[in-house]
Amino acid sequence: MVALSVVVSIVASCALPRSGPNRNELFAGSVQREGDAFVVEVNQRVIAATSIVPALGFSQAFQNAGPTSTEVIRPGDVLGLTIYENVEDGLLAGQGTNSALINEVTVDGAGFIFIPYAGRIRAAGNTPEQLREIITRNLDEQTPDPQVLVRREAGDGATVSIAGAVGGQGIYPVERATRTLSGMLAAAGGVNVEPDIAQITVVRGAHSGTIWFEDLYANPQFDIPLRGGDRILVEEDSRSFTSLGATGTQARVPFDSQTISAIEAIATVGGLQSNLADPTGVFVLRNEPEEIAESVLGRSDLIGAQRMIYVLDLTAPTGMFEARDFVIRDGDTVYVTEAPFTQWNKALSALTGTLGTANSIAGLAE
Incomplete structure (x- = not known):
């Protein structure tokens, strides 16, 4: 048994396939151990300090x-005019009628329109009623008692x-x-x-x-x-997080709601792989803004964004609640480590596979 344990340990120390670093390796990269990231176990205080979601709104x-x-006339608007004259043979009306219909009068870039016998009139800045009064006054000098209707039909003003x-x-x-x-x-x-x-x-x-x-x-x-x-x-919404490790899916995952918690993120990718995952080793990796990092760590001497590794232990008495309350943000990486026995099984499989192959070769040689 001792010999077997030694052999298994030797095989396990080799580069066996795995999905990423284990729990101990992540902790070894912490600032506390001369690494470059702060490793923080999630609790209610950390949840309160990190649950800041950028607010959207108008100033x-x-x-x-x-x-x-919407009544004010602007350059580019298209107007329609109907002009009634109180005479049989008017200036603008056709023969046998006492009214003239003028369609598609476009207000030019300077805000003016041209009406025969009324001249060039500034339309922009006036309502249709105000423009009607202006045209009526201008035509009143040319034809007795004119009646004008102004319609704002369309336009791109x-x-x-x-x-x-x-x-x-x-x-x-x-x-x-x-x-x-x-x-x-x-x-x-x-x-x-x-x-x-x-x-x-x-x-x-x-x-x-x-x-x-x-x-x-x-x-x-x-x-x-x-x-x-x-x-x-x-x-x-263009926000997303990345799922890695012993989860149902390893992929870049878009947000499907305005806010998403760690437990929802895990569920979105198919949950933890029951035959691989270590529920005590759920990590969220993030570049945290300076002010939030200082609040989390209780410090005031940090400069710039900080690399943070948040640890969630789903087996703890309040672990599931903390995972439910911990907010995932854009760009986060959710990583689930493999359970220690997984590497043991891989090492054992590699060992038994190697011994089986050796026995087969020995059999062929005989």
Whole structure:
């Protein structure tokens, strides 16, 4: 038995296949043992210090911007005019009629339109009613008691662009029904990714803001008024974590909800491999910002981001609860070590396989 143990130990010390470092090797790389990472066992204090999830939302500048008037005429708008004259043979009306219909009058880049006999008139900045009064005054000098109707038909003076994961990408006018973010998204066909991982970004000049799609309806203040020139991007959450070791799947895993805990991350990849995994050796590797690392370690002398290895022991009395409460963040690596007996089994299999092969060769030689 002693000889067998020695042989097995020798075989085990060789480079047997495995999924990564074991628990002892990870602890050996800690700062406390002259390594380059802080190894910290997860408890409620650590959970409280690390459960910071970046918040999404619009700044006060976005939220406090009042609704824009959809009635004000802007450069690029297209107008329609109907002019009634109180004479049989008017200036603009055709023969036998007393009205003239002028369609598709485009407001030029300077904000002006041209109406025969009324001249060049500034339309931009006026409502249709104000423009009607201006045209009426100008025509009143040419024809008695003219009556004018002004319609704002369409235009690209106040538009926003929508791109990304929506039903219909394109350029949309800011109108009464689409002057808020929710109305504009509805006009574009809504989002076509899972709502709980959809993000909405609004770019206005040099400023931008991003929110979760669900927060648009949960927080009415995020349903901001839009401005001409706004750019709206709808995209799926790009955060992910990496799963390695004795888990059901070793892969880069995208987030499927706004927050995900360590226990949910393990479940997402198929749980622990019961024949390989060491439930006392669940590790989360992360580059932690300086202020969080100092809070976790109770120090104030750290400089810059720190390499942290968080240890979860699922066999501890509160281990499952701590894994449930520990928040996984973007870029984390969730690594599960192999149980010690796994290497023993591999060593034993290698030994028995080697002896079997030797016996076979010996048999052939005889």
